[in-house]
Each structure stands twice: as structure tokens, then as C-alpha cells.
Amino acid sequence: MNDTNTNTISLPDSGHPLHERLARAVETAIAAGRFRPGEQLPTHRQLAQQFSVSIGSVTRAIDTLSARGVVRGEIGRGTFVLDQAGARPDAGGIIDLTINAPPPIISAQRMAAATDLANRHALALPHGGYGDPSGTPRQRGTVARWLSAERTPLDADEILLCNGAQQGLHLAFATLRETSSVILTESATFPGALAAAASLGMTMVPVVHDSEGMLPEALDVALAASGARIIYTTPVCQNPLGFETGPDRRRAIAEVVRRHGAMIVEDDIYGIYAAKGKLTYRELMPDQVIYVTSLSKSLTPLMRLGVVAPPATLLAAMRKRMRAESWGLPPYVAELGTAMLEIGMGEEAAAILRSEGLARLELTRAKLGIGAVPMPGGAPHLWLPMTPLKAEQFVRRASEAGVRITPPSATQVGDSPVAGVRLCIMAPSSRAVLERALVALAGILGSDEDVVV
Missing domain, CATH: 1.10.10.10 (Winged helix-like DNA-binding domain superfamily/Winged helix DNA-binding domain)
Structure with missing residues (x-):
């Protein structure tokens, strides 16, 4: 040495x-x-x-x-x-920018510490973990304290632990299905939410939005015209459009929702990247919000510990539905996720991911020559606006160049084609691999004057 x-x-x-x-x-x-x-x-x-x-x-x-x-x-x-x-095990191979997941940030030592604690608690669970499918009071208490510090005030008795945010969204939509079969959202949204709605026979309808989210006046009109009583939104790092909804816009939207007696399904899975404060729809109107999040984007995809915080009036119905669907989160997964939070890995991971997100965003902007971005402080994905035709062409040409990008149609809501593509810049295992992908994408952008950012 x-x-x-x-x-x-x-x-x-x-x-x-x-x-x-x-x-x-x-x-x-x-x-x-x-x-x-x-x-x-x-x-x-x-x-x-x-x-x-x-x-x-x-x-x-x-x-x-x-x-x-x-x-x-x-x-x-x-x-x-x-x-x-x-250090590039996939050098020369396909680089996948379709998976919106963080890079590996957990050291073997920290994982071992969490596992040791989880083992001790898991082996002491009564009946091998059979019990309340929504998690034990200790598990829910730990998760609630972490969320209260990071995002929004919550108590142990107000949340349910489930199999990731995807199950959380399905539970939310299914529980609200009787009130409305129409869900209002932005013109492009999370494919998993689209899949959950489709599986329940529900329809997602787009609402006019700008760079900060749905326009309150447009939402007002849509609620009145459609009869919809459900709004789905990801206010931080909206997937795929990448914007963040600030507190003033949230308050304006909340007021519209109150007047119509509607419900918001708030997908806060990227909440750790929030740059405009911690105000959530859940905090603004707890009786009209189902709050959903997970550890998969803020800690590790290995830990798909989902969290759902419904209004008190829906808690029993949602717990009953969860028991019928899956009997809740596997007990050991709940213990391991809880142990990670108990030894401070939640705060550690959030700090690392925010720093890495900013570094990768700066790298992406430099390589692709991008100016303003929706979340300049760092984000897990970036939206490149372009015409729908060019977006489809760009995805095809990127694939030919060895870079996989989600087709715009996968996020489409309604009949209007999506005008842009999403780049999951945190997906590559290292910045070196991301840089290789960006060089290929820059070549495509530079070779066709019609494909512009």
C-alpha cells in the first residue's frame, strides 16, 4: 500500500x-x-x-x-x-435506463448489522410472524417515526405495511373503486399505477398540467365533468415527467379536492428528493388522502417494504382487503426493513442517494447539453421533451445503440401520445456506465437536428 x-x-x-x-x-x-x-x-x-x-x-x-x-x-x-x-461488468453490453431504481449503496457491513438485529427480532415473533398482516406495533412504530422525520407526521396505528408501493396503490384503488371507476392524473404517469387501474377495470383520465403539476382550475372542471372522485399523483419527481409540486400548488389542489369530496392517492415514493419542503397532501387533508410510499427507492430495491396510510374511516377495510390478497408483508422482510431503519440506514441512504442523484443529474446535463431541468437539486430520473414521433424514434435508435429506454406509450394516459422520454439516470450501477449511455444518447441527439431536447 x-x-x-x-x-x-x-x-x-x-x-x-x-x-x-x-x-x-x-x-x-x-x-x-x-x-x-x-x-x-x-x-x-x-x-x-x-x-x-x-x-x-x-x-x-x-x-x-x-x-x-x-x-x-x-x-x-x-x-x-x-x-x-x-469495474464495468456490463461494459459493451446493453445499458438499461428503464428501471427506476437506485444503485447499490449498502455496504456488506451495514447489511450484516441490520440482518443480525432482524434475526433476533424475527426469531422472537409469536407464531412465526402470523398475526396482524399490516405489521406488528413495533414495526409500524419504527416506520412511522422514520416517515415522520423524513416526510410527514404519522403514528403507528395510522399505517399498514405491505408488499411494496405497487400493492399499496392497488389496495388504494381497489378500496376506492366503489366511489368511482375513473382516476384523474397527469398526461403521463407511472406504468405500475396504470396496470393497477386496468386490473381493477378502472380508467385513468388526464388533467391539464404544467411544470408543477395539475392545474387547480383544470382539475375542478375535470372533477365536475367526469364524475371522478379519485386523483392519483406523484408530487415529488413525478414519474415520468420529473417535476415537483410545491406547497402553494398543493394547497390549491387540496382546496379543489375538498369542495368535490374527492380522494387523493398520494404516491410519495420519491419523497426523499423533495426540494420544496415536506408538506404533503396527507398532512393537508388526512381524511381525503391515501398516502403510499416504500423503502425500495429510498433505501434499496431489495427491501420492498411498502407503507399505506389511509384515512381512519378506510383503515379497517384496507386491512381486510390486504389479508384476503396476501396476508401482508412477509414477517422477515418487515423485520429486516425495520432493523435497517433502527440502525440509521434510512437517513444514511437518503443522504447518499440525494448526493448521487445530484451528481448524476449534473453529468447528464453536461453530456446531453441540457439547460433547465424540473428538479435541479437532484432526481432519480430525467424527462427529455420532444415530439411524440421523435420520442418513438429516439427510443428505437437508442436501443440500436445499446441503451434501453422506456417507450413513451408505456406511460401514456388518454389518447394523446406522450411527448418525450424518461431516462432513469440512477439505474446504472456506476457513473461510468451511465456516462457510456449518455455518450451514445448524445450521439443520437447530435446526429438528427429534428431530435431536440
């Missing part, structure tokens, strides 16, 4: 969090040859002493570097520098 005296490396003075500055300093040291591929980094304690930071900050910095494919942690051995030339 080279000289490990990292005291000579100063932390960059920027507005970024301490752990991100530390990660960049270590990454710079690696790039400068201080630590070569295959070499072991100093221990967390040594790095903490050398940089005068806490061990927690070092852990978060190393997790950030792991997510970027710069280092790899091995249980019982330490952290090792990866060979960047060989």
Missing part, C-alpha cells in the same frame, strides 16, 4: 455535506495514485482521526464511494479500491 497519511489531503470547501466532501477527497487521492486498485484503504477509525471527522461520516463517505463503484467493502477484511478499468 502507498503512503496512507491522508492528513496531507484537505477536504474540499464546498456547500456539500461533510461525508460527500470526504468521499471526494478520498476519490481524488485514488485518482492521484495514493491508493492503487486492489489496495486496502485505512480503517474507518484511521480515516476519522486523519480527517478529524466522526466514524459515522466516514461510513457514509465509504458507502457513497461504494455506490459509485470506486471501492468495495469485504466483511472482516476492510475496504478495497476497485480497478476502474475493470
